[in-house]
Amino acid sequence: MVTIKDIAKATGCSPSTVSRVIADNSRISEKTKQKVRAAMRELGYHPNLTARNLVARSTKTIAVIMPSSADTSLQNPFFSEVLRGIGSHLHSRQFSLLLASGATETEKFKEVERLVLGKYVDGIILLYSRLNDPILSFLKEQEFPFVMVGKPLQYTDDIVHVDNDNIMAGKDITEYLISQGHKRITFIGGATDLVVTIDREKGFETALTEAGLPVTEDEVIYTEFLKSGGREAVEKILKMKTKPDAVVVSDDLISIGVISTLEEHGLSVPGDISLASFNNIYFSEIIHPSLTTVDIRIYELGVESSKAVIKLCTDQKLDTKRIIIPHSIVYRNSVRAVE
Amino acid sequence: MVTIKDIAKATGCSPSTVSRVIADNSRISEKTKQKVRAAMRELGYHPNLTARNLVARSTKTIAVIMPSSADTSLQNPFFSEVLRGIGSHLHSRQFSLLLASGATETEKFKEVERLVLGKYVDGIILLYSRLNDPILSFLKEQEFPFVMVGKPLQYTDDIVHVDNDNIMAGKDITEYLISQGHKRITFIGGATDLVVTIDREKGFETALTEAGLPVTEDEVIYTEFLKSGGREAVEKILKMKTKPDAVVVSDDLISIGVISTLEEHGLSVPGDISLASFNNIYFSEIIHPSLTTVDIRIYELGVESSKAVIKLCTDQKLDTKRIIIPHSIVYRNSVRAVE
DNA sequence: CTGTTAGCGCATTCAC
DNA sequence: GTGAATGCGCTAACAG
Numbered sequence: 001m002v003t004i005k006d007i008a009k010a011t012g013c014s015p016s017t018v019s020r021v022i023a024d025n026s027r028i029s030e031k032t033k034q035k036v037r038a039a040m041r042e043l044g045y046h047p048n049l050t051a052r053n054l055v056a057r058s059t060k061t062i063a064v065i066m067p068s069s070a071d072t073s074l075q076n077p078f079f080s081e082v083l084r085g086i087g088s089h090l091h092s093r094q095f096s097l098l099l100a101s102g103a104t105e106t107e108k109f110k111e112v113e114r115l116v117l118g119k120y121v122d123g124i125i126l127l128y129s130r131l132n133d134p135i136l137s138f139l140k141e142q143e144f145p146f147v148m149v150g151k152p153l154q155y156t157d158d159i160v161h162v163d164n165d166n167i168m169a170g171k172d173i174t175e176y177l178i179s180q181g182h183k184r185i186t187f188i189g190g191a192t193d194l195v196v197t198i199d200r201e202k203g204f205e206t207a208l209t210e211a212g213l214p215v216t217e218d219e220v221i222y223t224e225f226l227k228s229g230g231r232e233a234v235e236k237i238l239k240m241k242t243k244p245d246a247v248v249v250s251d252d253l254i255s256i257g258v259i260s261t262l263e264e265h266g267l268s269v270p271g272d273i274s275l276a277s278f279n280n281i282y283f284s285e286i287i288h289p290s291l292t293t294v295d296i297r298i299y300e301l302g303v304e305s306s307k308a309v310i311k312l313c314t315d316q317k318l319d320t321k322r323i324i325i326p327h328s329i330v331y332r333n334s335v336r337a338v339e
Numbered sequence: 340m341v342t343i344k345d346i347a348k349a350t351g352c353s354p355s356t357v358s359r360v361i362a363d364n365s366r367i368s369e370k371t372k373q374k375v376r377a378a379m380r381e382l383g384y385h386p387n388l389t390a391r392n393l394v395a396r397s398t399k400t401i402a403v404i405m406p407s408s409a410d411t412s413l414q415n416p417f418f419s420e421v422l423r424g425i426g427s428h429l430h431s432r433q434f435s436l437l438l439a440s441g442a443t444e445t446e447k448f449k450e451v452e453r454l455v456l457g458k459y460v461d462g463i464i465l466l467y468s469r470l471n472d473p474i475l476s477f478l479k480e481q482e483f484p485f486v487m488v489g490k491p492l493q494y495t496d497d498i499v500h501v502d503n504d505n506i507m508a509g510k511d512i513t514e515y516l517i518s519q520g521h522k523r524i525t526f527i528g529g530a531t532d533l534v535v536t537i538d539r540e541k542g543f544e545t546a547l548t549e550a551g552l553p554v555t556e557d558e559v560i561y562t563e564f565l566k567s568g569g570r571e572a573v574e575k576i577l578k579m580k581t582k583p584d585a586v587v588v589s590d591d592l593i594s595i596g597v598i599s600t601l602e603e604h605g606l607s608v609p610g611d612i613s614l615a616s617f618n619n620i621y622f623s624e625i626i627h628p629s630l631t632t633v634d635i636r637i638y639e640l641g642v643e644s645s646k647a648v649i650k651l652c653t654d655q656k657l658d659t660k661r662i663i664i665p666h667s668i669v670y671r672n673s674v675r676a677v678e
Numbered sequence: 679c680t681g682t683t684a685g686c687g688c689a690t691t692c693a694c
Numbered sequence: 695g696t697g698a699a700t701g702c703g704c705t706a707a708c709a710g
Contacts, residue, residue: 001458003687014697019689027695046456050398051687054389055702061437069427075621080419087440088408091450096459098400099436101426111430117385119340120435230625260627282414286569287626288599342703353681358705366679390703394686 002043010039022047061096062086062309063121065135067128068108069101073191076253077281078298079127082149085302086125093310095122109134116144123309129153131193145312149305151195160312162305162323164296166196166278169327170203173276173294174248176329178211181338182246182274185213187220188233188258189250197222200250200278219244223254230257238265245338246274252281252293255334259289270336280330290332300325342387346378361386400435401425401648402460404474406467407447408440412530415592416620417637418466421488424641425464432649434461448473455483462648468492470532484651488644490534499651501644501662503635505535505617508666509542512615512633513587515668517550520677521585521613524552526559527572527597528589536561539589539617558583562593569596577604584677588616591623591632594673598628609675619669629671639664 004022008015013032020028021036039045053059064086067073083099090097098121102108112135115121124139124146131153139146140155148161177185187204189197201220208215223233230249237243249255255277259269269275269289276292277284284291304323311318343361347354352371359367360375378384392398403425406412422438429436437460441447451474454460463478463485470492478485479494487500516524526543528536540559547554562572569588576582588594594616598608608614608628615631616623623630643662650657 001687004689005687015688016690016698017696020696023689029695032695046453048393048687049453049457049459050389050393051702052689054387054393054687054704055689057702059389064438066426069423074419074423075416077414077416077419080413080416083438084408084413084440087405087438088442091439091441091446096454097438099403099422099426099438101423102430103427107430114388115435118388120388256622257625260625260629263627283595283622286596286599288602290599340703343705344703354703355682355705356680359680362705368679371680387703390686391705393688393703394705396686 001048002045003048004045007036007039007043007045010043011035057119058122058313059096059120060094061098061121062090062123062125062306062313063098063100063112063115064125065108065112065127066099066101068105069103071128073128076251077283078279081281081298082127082302082305085299086306087302088299089303089306090310093306095306095310105130105134109138113138116142122313123147125149125305125309129195145309147305147308147312149301151199153195157321160308160318160321160323162301162308162325164301164325164327166199167203167206169278169294169296170200170248171207172203172327173278173329174204174207175211176292177246177248177274177276177335178207178213180246180274180335183213184242184244185219185246185248186237186244187248187250188230188254189220189222190254192222196278197250200248204248230254231261234258234261234265244273246276246335249275249277252277252279252284252291255291255293256283256287259287259334270334274335274338276335284330285332289334291330292332292335293330294327295330296327297325340387341382341384343384346375346382346384349378349382350374396458397461397652398435398459399433400437400460401429401462401464401645401652402437402439402451402454403464404447404451404466405438405440407444408442412467415590416622417618420620420637421466421641421644424638425645426641427638428642428645429649432645434645434649444469444473448477452477455481461652462486464488464644464648468534484648486644486647486651488640490538492534496660499647499657499660499662501640501647501664503640503664503666505538506542506545508617508633508635509539509587510546511542511666512617512668513543513546514550515631516585516587516613516615516674517546517552519585519613519674522552523581523583524558524585524587525576525583526587526589527569527593528559528561529593531561535617536589539587543587569593570600573597573600573604583612585613585615585674588614591616591618591620591630594630594632595622595626598626598673609673613674613677615674623669624671628673630669631671631674632669633666634669635666636664 004015004018008018021033087097100111102111126148129152151163152159187201205215221233221236278294280293280295284293343354343357347357360372426436439450441450465487468491490502491498526540544554560572560575617633619632619634623632
């Protein structure tokens with residue numbers, strides 16, 4: 001391997017000079033710079049990143065912590081999309097992206113510990129949130145630079161996080177349904193311990209209440225995310241004395257299952273039941289019917305979270321701990337107006 | 340930061356002894372091991388991974404190169420799934436996973452160059468293949484340990500790659516369609532410069548030929564992957580003098596678009612047209628109709644490719660350059676038998 | 679069994 | 695402007 005010393009010898013100058021040329025130090029004459037650079041090219045020199053990181057006491061790499069690899073929610077295109085946003089911005093800032101996971105929560109914790117304590121990464125992005133997450137406590141206790149995508153269950157004012165205003169989003173989409181003449185609306189949510197689910201449902205209820213529509217417990221159904229593909233949810237709906245004329249579904253992915261199950265039971269969307277959901281993943285547009293959904297700008301969630309971690313690891317100030325990405329409704333064909 | 344020296348001082352022994360304790364060297368007395376470990380715990384010592392990597396001349400991290408982040412194919416759940424397989428196995432072998440990409444091909448090349456020449460990773464997994472890919476030439480020229488997921492366009496016998504037997508898969512699924520009584524079958528493929536597309540189509544043709552069914556050019560349609568969601572493809576079909584009674588689609592994702600477009604035109608799957616495709620992504624099961632598709636075991640593709648790179652960077656022998664993951668057909672509801 | 683020495687490849691202080 | 699010396703934190707000879 002060709003090192004800084006080799007090219008020092010080749011050019012007849014000292015290693016420190018070479019190092020300065022690499023850093024493009026202004027106190028080096030143009031002449032020697034040229035000479036040194038020529039030698040670097042000829043000998044095929046390339047700086048050893050590990051050595052550099054060691055002295056710099058920084059790796060310029062950010063770890064992204066995914067849900068446990070067993071978690072079925074990983075199937076959600078949401079993750080590829082945030083990852084794309086994160087990767088794109090990190091790269092533009094010359095940072096590397098380390099993808100970390102683990103089969104179990106314990107393994108994941110060990111991995112985070114290894115990376116943080118071993119100073120292998122400068123910052124961390126958490127792509128999920130769990131109640132009483134030991135990783136969270138650990139990171140806080142270490143005062144390690146990290147940000148979370150989504151809303152933390154605890155310490156909300158304390159943890160830097162990038163999120164949508166999901167309460168508002170839930171309210172907005174529900175109001176839209178109401179404005180289209182729907183009166184009997186049911187909410188179908190994913191895992192109940194996810195803040196997104198809770199927030200969106202909260203917005204849903206607010207909208208109903210403000211519109212003077214009744215909110216019965218019956219009107220909220222939770223379903224195992226992905227597992228049944230919303231099958232159970234639909235079965236519950238079918239058993240209702242009066243069926244809803246519209247449903248708000250907390251995730252596009254669940255919508256797919258809901259629609260197909262509905263169809264199997266001879267119910268058409270939006271013919272018999274209107275449906276609106278959240279995320280606006282790629283599929284929402286190509287499936288039939290195309291989904292009216294809240295675009296939460298997943299890519300931007302990724303970009304902003306990486307902007308935030310980079311700020312944190314470079315000791316820059318953040319204006320706020322809670323960074324909100326605006327949402328908007330994409331109107332497509334899963335909702336129809338009733339007279 | 341607490342280093343090896345600190346705990347050396349604290350225990351009154353030398354740094355090397357501490358280092359040996361970390362490595363659990365057998366020539367250290369149990370007594371001092373205990374003592375040293377106690378000190379490590381008390382002072383909160385953790386080995387600095389960068390320093391360790393520097394002397395080890397290895398980082399135990401593998402870079403996964405994704406398609407350009409602009410590439411729409413990234414939307415394909417295929418990637419999350421291979422990534423999951425790769426991550427899971429790498430982690431089990433104590434390797435880290437660096438996710439690398441770039442906005443353009445040039446940027447991606449620069450990034451790979453930086454990582455390889457900078458010795459920041461021990462090996463590379465390529466998640467795509469492009470004709471005349473400079474990255475490929477570079478890696479080969481550097482004799483850097485890398486494997487590719489999918490079949491390389493060139494140097495097929497020369498590049499370690501993990502793939503399905505897509506020709507066979509194409510043949511199998513087509514034969515199944517034929518066995519169900521279908522006679523006029525059309526192939527709908529994604530990007531024509533992808534070897535998967537080519538191979539699957541090849542298998543398709545073979546099956547037709549062997550069954551004595553005619554193969555006209557007309558029977559093969561290529562569509563922009565994801566872009567139109569198979570819309571164009573369907574429009575071409577609708578213009579045919581005699582419509583096919585079945586289609587083989589080269590990717591589940593395209594199927595979704597094809598089915599929904601077909602429905603918009605009043606054609607039902609499998610009622611009017613049977614459909615079968617490849618990959619068996621999560622959606623295939625929950626959409627309506629559920630897809631009869633070739634399960635290519637995406638997760639395993641990931642696992643095997645990481646097994647292979649690890650072997651390569653640890654100088655182990657590989658039995659073969661071409662590692663084949665077996666496929667199987669998953670029979671669901673998008674195909675019906677005709678009399 | 680343990681300590682001493684050296685060095686991984688680079689950046690940075692201090693001299694000149 | 696440039697060089698010499700020092701150290702980042704760790705491991706690996708070589709001694710003893």
